[in-house]
Amino acid sequence: MSVTAAQGFEASGVAVALKSTGRPDVAVVVNRGPLKVGAAVFTSNRAKANPILWSQQAVADGVVEAIVLNSGGANCFTGSFGFQTTHQTAERAGELLGVSAGDVLVCSTGLIGSGDEVFRAKVLEGVERGVAALAPDGGDDAAAAIMTTDTVPKTAVHVGDGRTIGGMAKRAGMLAPGPATMLVVITTAAVLAAAQADAALRGATRVTLDPAGFTAALREVCSDLARQLQGDAEGASHDITIEVVHAASESDAVEVGRSVARNNLFKAAVFGNDPNWGRVLAAIGTTDAQFDPYDVDVWMNGVRVCTAGGPDRPRDDVDLTPRATHVVIDLRRGDATATILTNDLTHDYVHENSAYSS
Amino acid sequence: MSVTAAQGFEASGVAVALKSTGRPDVAVVVNRGPLKVGAAVFTSNRAKANPILWSQQAVADGVVEAIVLNSGGANCFTGSFGFQTTHQTAERAGELLGVSAGDVLVCSTGLIGSGDEVFRAKVLEGVERGVAALAPDGGDDAAAAIMTTDTVPKTAVHVGDGRTIGGMAKRAGMLAPGPATMLVVITTAAVLAAAQADAALRGATRVTLDPAGFTAALREVCSDLARQLQGDAEGASHDITIEVVHAASESDAVEVGRSVARNNLFKAAVFGNDPNWGRVLAAIGTTDAQFDPYDVDVWMNGVRVCTAGGPDRPRDDVDLTPRATHVVIDLRRGDATATILTNDLTHDYVHENSAYSS
Numbered sequence: 001m002s003v004t005a006a007q008g009f010e011a012s013g014v015a016v017a018l019k020s021t022g023r024p025d026v027a028v029v030v031n032r033g034p035l036k037v038g039a040a041v042f043t044s045n046r047a048k049a050n051p052i053l054w055s056q057q058a059v060a061d062g063v064v065e066a067i068v069l070n071s072g073g074a075n076c077f078t079g080s081f082g083f084q085t086t087h088q089t090a091e092r093a094g095e096l097l098g099v100s101a102g103d104v105l106v107c108s109t110g111l112i113g114s115g116d117e118v119f120r121a122k123v124l125e126g127v128e129r130g131v132a133a134l135a136p137d138g139g140d141d142a143a144a145a146i147m148t149t150d151t152v153p154k155t156a157v158h159v160g161d162g163r164t165i166g167g168m169a170k171r172a173g174m175l176a177p178g179p180a181t182m183l184v185v186i187t188t189a190a191v192l193a194a195a196q197a198d199a200a201l202r203g204a205t206r207v208t209l210d211p212a213g214f215t216a217a218l219r220e221v222c223s224d225l226a227r228q229l230q231g232d233a234e235g236a237s238h239d240i241t242i243e244v245v246h247a248a249s250e251s252d253a254v255e256v257g258r259s260v261a262r263n264n265l266f267k268a269a270v271f272g273n274d275p276n277w278g279r280v281l282a283a284i285g286t287t288d289a290q291f292d293p294y295d296v297d298v299w300m301n302g303v304r305v306c307t308a309g310g311p312d313r314p315r316d317d318v319d320l321t322p323r324a325t326h327v328v329i330d331l332r333r334g335d336a337t338a339t340i341l342t343n344d345l346t347h348d349y350v351h352e353n354s355a356y357s358s
Numbered sequence: 359m360s361v362t363a364a365q366g367f368e369a370s371g372v373a374v375a376l377k378s379t380g381r382p383d384v385a386v387v388v389n390r391g392p393l394k395v396g397a398a399v400f401t402s403n404r405a406k407a408n409p410i411l412w413s414q415q416a417v418a419d420g421v422v423e424a425i426v427l428n429s430g431g432a433n434c435f436t437g438s439f440g441f442q443t444t445h446q447t448a449e450r451a452g453e454l455l456g457v458s459a460g461d462v463l464v465c466s467t468g469l470i471g472s473g474d475e476v477f478r479a480k481v482l483e484g485v486e487r488g489v490a491a492l493a494p495d496g497g498d499d500a501a502a503a504i505m506t507t508d509t510v511p512k513t514a515v516h517v518g519d520g521r522t523i524g525g526m527a528k529r530a531g532m533l534a535p536g537p538a539t540m541l542v543v544i545t546t547a548a549v550l551a552a553a554q555a556d557a558a559l560r561g562a563t564r565v566t567l568d569p570a571g572f573t574a575a576l577r578e579v580c581s582d583l584a585r586q587l588q589g590d591a592e593g594a595s596h597d598i599t600i601e602v603v604h605a606a607s608e609s610d611a612v613e614v615g616r617s618v619a620r621n622n623l624f625k626a627a628v629f630g631n632d633p634n635w636g637r638v639l640a641a642i643g644t645t646d647a648q649f650d651p652y653d654v655d656v657w658m659n660g661v662r663v664c665t666a667g668g669p670d671r672p673r674d675d676v677d678l679t680p681r682a683t684h685v686v687i688d689l690r691r692g693d694a695t696a697t698i699l700t701n702d703l704t705h706d707y708v709h710e711n712s713a714y715s716s
Contacts, residue, residue, distance in 0.1 A: 078669070285405030310440070350703055
């Protein structure tokens with residue numbers, strides 16, 4: 001049911017030939033109320049696409065009536081014409097739904113630089129047909145329509161303590177921060193003020209917090225979607241969980257985890273089932289985090305391969321053949337922790353990202 | 359002739375079975391004088407190998423008599439035993455050459471974490487046999503003995519204005535800064551004070567300076583070796599030159615160039631001969647450099663594919679099939695420039711770094 005699991009929401013997915021495959025490529029999600037509260041977090045990338053520039057303004061008042069999403073082409077780096085396309089998308093949806101365009105968010109994913117007249121005409125057609133197709137059980141159609149290189153749709157539903165939270169997500173070309181191309185829509189009938197929704201969303205999307213109540217449930221949905229994204233990452237053969245413990249600060253823990261997560265040599269080693277902890281320490285060495293390279297321990301899949309910056313158990317003791325790969329880095333400097341998810345660097349990753357323009 | 363091109367130097371390369379292939383794996387380079395001036399630059403990585411910790415101290419007084427280098431195993435993250443191995447390597451070389459151990463630098467490359475008794479015994483044997491084999495024309499032997507995944511040795515000689523500069527280098531697993539595993543030795547009979555040698559080396563290794571005289575010649579040797587490293591990079595099919603122009607500052611230009619250079623999506627696109635400038639802008643967007651995403655131009659192999667953050671010439675106009683790939687990024691913010699070299703992300707890169715432990 002994805003985004004229509006919670007009461008009061010309708011959704012749809014239609015095909016308007018943005019994708020050459022003919023698969024669904026425009027999704028509409030509508031909040032029928034009574035509350036119209038919305039919150040959003042956006043990429044930290046400074047080169048933001050037109051729909052992000054628009055949606056950041058649209059969500060600022062805490063009111064969201066609807067979201068229009070397209071796959072099959074990203075309206076990004078398309079200049080003022082592209083911004084007008086985004087604007088017209090929100091206007092058309094607003095007219096058809098009888099709401100203000102300023103309460104309609106827009107998302108767009110696919111090949112960067114898609115925003116010509118043909119693209120605009122197809123997206124606007126998608127808005128019309130998508131609004132006409134809205135249904136209380138349309139969540140799965142919407143989840144299918146936002147797929148790009150995904151092999152399966154990603155949806156999650158949490159029911160408990162009298163609240164329902166539903167969500168859908170599309171694949172990230174890179175799970176690392178920055179140039180991610182992830183889209184996630186989460187809906188709930190829980191009664192929240194805009195500030196509460198915003199705080200809960202920010203709390204749930206920071207993995208290192210210790211949330212309670214609604215935020216904990218929301219975090220569960222986010223984690224569920226994140227694991228699905230990781231499990232369907234482009235060309236990956238290992239899902240790597242990097243757990244940094246005993247860091248001096250949370251930012252140190254995150255910096256160390258991300259440095260390891262984006263290290264190609266380490267990621268290629270995991271692909272080769274090689275517990276190459278030297279590459280882990282080399283990645284840590286590029287950070288500004290508090291650590292002493294001769295006072296760091298590293299575990300791989302439960303085996304301590306490095307103690308105090310020197311070799312411990314032999315490499316052959318480590319079995320990296322399972323898809324789930326668990327790396328623990330003990331910085332021995334404090335009490336902060338962070339967990340970063342990533343994937344290995346594989347032949348299929350290179351193939352997908354060289355043969356497929358996105 | 360590599361490091362023995364200049365008068366007063368001798369070198370050798372011997373095989374002591376650190377490499378399972380039986381190829382040469384220990385090199386010795388000796389400065390017979392009369393001047394014994396030395397300077398060095400080291401990795402910015404904070405997790406430094408034992409030979410780096412040693413050599414940083416040894417070179418601090420500006421005097422270098424000899425360098426011992428081994429391939430087939432990196433004495434890194436090997437604890438206090440590994441540091442003793444480095445120390446004994448310098449001591450043994452010092453004894454045999456009749457110089458202070460404190461004037462002998464040590465370098466070590468190969469699989470991280472190599473430093474057990476067997477490794478130590480082989481390296482010390484290499485020192486003895488290497489010193490015995492020293493010859494005024496031994497430069498090429500030394501260049502061969504420092505190879506790891508290199509397919510060809512890298513050497514360079516500059517002769518001009520009465521000065522000779524010779525050099526050798528071994529492949530970098532990653533050309534990006536930080537976890538590089540590059541070793542370079544450069545020799546000259548030019549008469550320099552230690553401070554001059556140090557300044558010239560730092561000047562030559564910063565690509566964005568405008569050096570003159572000896573520094574210019576030294577830079578030429580460094581550039582020559584850098585191009586050879588790039589041309590023999592692991593599994594690469596494209597040599598990518600990223601030129602950032604009109605940046606607000608040199609650090610901005612370098613930050614932007616490096617961000618693009620380490621972006622896997624961009625590097626995979628180049629492998630696929632796809633002029634995906636959207637991935638270039640996405641990489642720039644992750645930096646803190648001064649720029650406006652809607653005021654950036656991007657050229658690929660001479661074709662302006664992006665103007666003011668929007669599409670310009672069609673992708674089909676760009677021919678990315680040649681190995682040499684030239685990307686120009688115009689930030690339109692100032693007068694600073696930087697040039698960053700990198701390679702594409704290929705199937706062979708993944709293969710070498712997953713199947714080969716280093």
